[in-house]
Amino acid sequence: MIVSFIQRAVMQGIPLLYGSTGEIITEKGGHLNLGIPGIMYVGAISGVIGAFLYEQSAETVNPILAVIIPLLSSMLGSLLMGLIYCVLTITLHSNQNVTGLALTTFGVGFGNFFGGSLIKLTNSDTPSIALVETSKCFKTPLPFAEKLGWVGELFFSYSFLAYAAIIIAIVVSIFFNRTRKGLHLRAIGENPATADAAGINVDRYKYISTCIGSIIAGLGGLYYVMDYADGIWSNNAFGDRGWLAIALVIFAVWRPNVSILGSILFGGLLIAYNYIQNLSFEQQELIKMMPYVVTILVLIVISMRNKKENQPPASLGLSYFREER
């Protein structure tokens, strides 16, 4: 029971972890990307489109191609979304909140549109988008997991994308704290004018960090649809997870390594209502409120304690125009 609870919590948490790691990279560069929910949708649907076209065209599904094609198409989709955001906010100095929200409207619409119309557009005769074969390839667990009993189930039963999420989060956190490039990026997020004066190419860093952030966030969408949902796309099933990923960024006080544990906690809070006995429907709805309440509490506490290292990047949300100094 407890093992299966943790296992489900991790599976719920992984998309959030991807989303929050991506958003942390973006925010460290000083850009509040509220388009993350849309980007995650696009990441998911692009992977689905790739896999769908491949499954429709191939006679037999080659497991390696079945993983690589959706992976690449998902990354391409989220990269394009990231680029739209970059061009508008970095090159054209437009308002980040407005651009991000427009990106979310667009991305969610894009996901639901193709999710609902893909079959008609490709004149296919399948009744629904169920990429069971592809999903199987994604979900291949480690071979020795079953032999290890509950330890195996707890630690080794996930798919490669789940481990990748954790590795990416650790790498990103090392990148921020231990490398010169990470330091540069943080400097830009705190004060782009100073970073510029120090000879750092602000725009290039911002472009790269935002695009990489988008790609990582998009993988969260891919994980959700291929792994968690067994390759079955249904519109709006992804729900508010993108916003929850942004919440997780605050919860983790802009540290990807903290957000590994945070994502599992959020995942647990998301499914807690299933594991508490004798809950009525309305009480379940109240329990589902928990992740958001916790986030607000964290937000309040960090602003009240006002510790320097726990604050959002100082120039978060402001666009940088060199000649305005």
Added chain:
Amino acid sequence: MSKSASKSHEPLFHVVKRASIPLWQSLLIRAGAILAALIVAGLLTFFLTGLNPIDVYATMIDGAIGTEKRIWNLFQGIALLLCVSLAVTPAFKMKFWNIGAEGQALMGGLAAALCMILYSDKLSPAVLMLVMVVTSVVSGAVWALIPAIFKAKWNTNETLFTLMMNYIATQLVSYFSYKYSVPKGSGSIGIINSSTKIGWFPSILDQKYLLNIIIVVILTFILYVYLKHSKHGYEISVVGESENTAKYIGINVKKVIIRTMILSGAICGIAGLIMVAGTDHTIATDTVGGRGFTAIMVSWLAKFNPIMMFLTSFLIVFLEKGAIAISSEFDLNSSFSDIITGIIIFFIIGSEFFINYSIKFRESKKEAKSK
């Protein structure tokens, strides 16, 4: 796409902030952006569906304003969106990024719906309506006040705070949807008082949406005057321009933040009331339907001018209704409208750059291209 300046000694072009721009020029740039967006959207539709873009636009216009009923629906849609946009505007002008309008409107709607459920047989219709108005306004205002207090006292990030408040409001609505669901356990409330129509806005001249539209029109003018010609409005814009200036000239910034957010939330509450009592006659988690977020774009695109906001919300609602017509006509998913809206907004946001900045090219023989 334009490229940032290269590392050579003299860049190909550089960007200068414009001091001002003639009105006609800025309108021209915006019109150009919308036109370009429509062309891109038309091409996209063509590639997806293989339909003649002109047919598609004809369907779109017909879908938005083809019949008298559609025109009423169009204006009703504009009224709802405009009302939420009006609500977020004072806060935005103050540079308080209230992205919680969705939740604030939902709380207003929830309060109205609960009054309808609980007091329909206890109070007389007129008193009930009064109670509904008061409770929705208060609930919307309270939902906005909470983040405002923390912002004023501890400078808590309001964007993220108000965002989270949306989902708490959603869960509260879904809690009450189960609590009062008809039939029990279905999770949806259904039309409240469908036979007695107690707590519904009355029809005027046989038009069920006319009262909604009138309320929003009045609100628009009040807010225009409030922002442009009142002391409060002036204080809001000073705080928005520079908090330090505001402190220096003796404006109590905390008080302005809290007062403005109460106003913002209260108007959201009215929007919620209109959605419940004047439109849906029920409450569900999707009653506000993302308008809280779209409103931010509407308000920003109109440069926080309530009269201009009518035009921007007209544009967005028109596209929405038109795109819905396309998708039902050609049997596509209705989210098509979100894609079109997204594209148009990208273009308009992008065009702002050319209004605020001008590009100076290096004097050279080479033909330089900016885009």
